[in-house]
Amino acid sequence: MTLDDLRVFVAVCRAGSLSAVARELDRTQSAVSQHVRRLEREAGVSLLERRPRGVVPTHAGRVLCDAASESIAGLDLALRRLGDLVDGESGAVQVTTGGTTVRHFMSEAVVAFRRRYPKVSLEFRTETSSRNCFEALTTGNLDLAWVTIDGPVRGIEQHPVVSLPWALAVPADDPLADLSCVRTAELSDIRLIRLPGNSTSGARLDAAFAELGIRSSSDTSVADWDTALLLAELGLGHAVVPVLPGWDVPGDGPLRLVPLPDLPPLPVGWAVRRWGALSPIARAFAEAVARSCTERAVNRSTVQGGHGHDPHS
Template identity: 35%
Template sequence: MLDLWSLRVLHEVGRLGSFSAAAGELSMTQPAVSRQIATLERRAGVRLFDRLPRGVRPTDAGRAALDQAAEILDGVTLFETRLRAFAEAGAGRVRVSAFPSAATAYVPDRFRAFAALHPGVELSLTVRGGPDDPYAGLLAGQADVALLTSWDPEPGPGVELAPLMEDDLHVALARTHPLARGERVRLRDLADEAWIDGTHPDCLGPLSQLTTALGGPPRVSHLCDDWNGRQGLVAAGVGVMLYPSIAGRAALRADIRLLRPSPRLPSRRVLAALPSATPSPAVAAFVALLAR
């Protein structure tokens, strides 16, 4: 039965073209390398190398064996790398930058799940709002992962994006609102309502469909950056707002109802932005969990 060390010897002899050179690379003697190759040839029943006055040359069978050995050794290396990544993911840190609605339920839930799997990793969250560049923290080395939406601009060089989820938009009304009884609400019926807007991307957004469905631009009467403050305004019945699904039902006040808008508003994609450099095992494991 073949073993990995024999394949390693075969590979080095083929790569270097010499028993002596392979012996030096593998910290073996030249006769030991020669015996190893002879044993392989005896087991295979074919000659793998032609012995030359200076070095060796693979036969046709030898070239086929070398190709197969390279694939096996690469597979073993990948196997070891993946297992090592899981082991190393148990330590380190993951610094996350997120917009407010993502920080309400989505990120805390993922933090809880990740901490149960990797208790040795230090997790930290920075909530980003307003017109801040979502990529600035990444490029400045202040964050390892930034959450953003498809409403944000495309990144420049040095940043890669990983898709995470589709974020559906609902309409939030006070439970006492006359239109809050059903499961859906016609957007045209909200044309005269006061709308509550917030910071990007938790805002009314680049939604031409909303303007079309209302029959005109939404009448924005309240600007509030704080997520809880916006819900308070809705609950008081002084306005209505869009509520993204990423904020989660658990974060919803009991005196507010969520309704599906009619016509349906297009969902926005939520993405993770990472520096183009290979992430640490802990960061890679966290992003994989985000995408589940």
């Protein structure tokens, strides 16, 4: 049993396909199968169940995959930290996050961090959901994941950074555009543009709706909040969205964000395997992003407080 055997096995469990891992690693499918067979011989049990459309781990396979994932991630992190100790203020910070997160939450921090640490490489891996970010953080050689804060996740620490208020995105000529806020009762008769239910933020919004007794209709689904804003502006419906720091929707433009004070704010922040095990460089980046987000949230609240109900002034 070698470390390479375990790496390949974990990759197969995650991909659910021997051929996909073979392509990813630029190896033959036979070579990938040999790694799995060697592990099965040493373990004395079957680790994968072959199915028509791929493979899934058996119960024994899941046990080995979970243990191997944690061990490999810990070893990779230790090797990275040793490299950071040798390089001083060089090395790399690897982050997994959504496709638009850097623009909305990290742009100012990235610029400031690059000026402070010009030799450090910033590497971003895009995932489509917080759940995928958790999985990538657990199984991959990554430092940080920017996520919607969720319930407990095995082997992961979550550190909230900022809570995002919700708003209703409506065209400027909509009757709701001039309201100071929209109460939950008014949402029941509105056709909404929604995120898929398998996204963490979409699930949290659905849970809040259910708790408040809101029954809304929806015939349009999008993969991200930016697209929801665009479709709302085009008149395809209204969008309940968190007010992201990176949005620049002018008060006199074609779109309005009307506050939804009845909905609980959406917490977002960092997920890590162990905060205390982060390299000094990775921690410096995480703190720079948190500081930037906090300052922007304070500035937004100050601006809104000085301009009545218009959230974009």
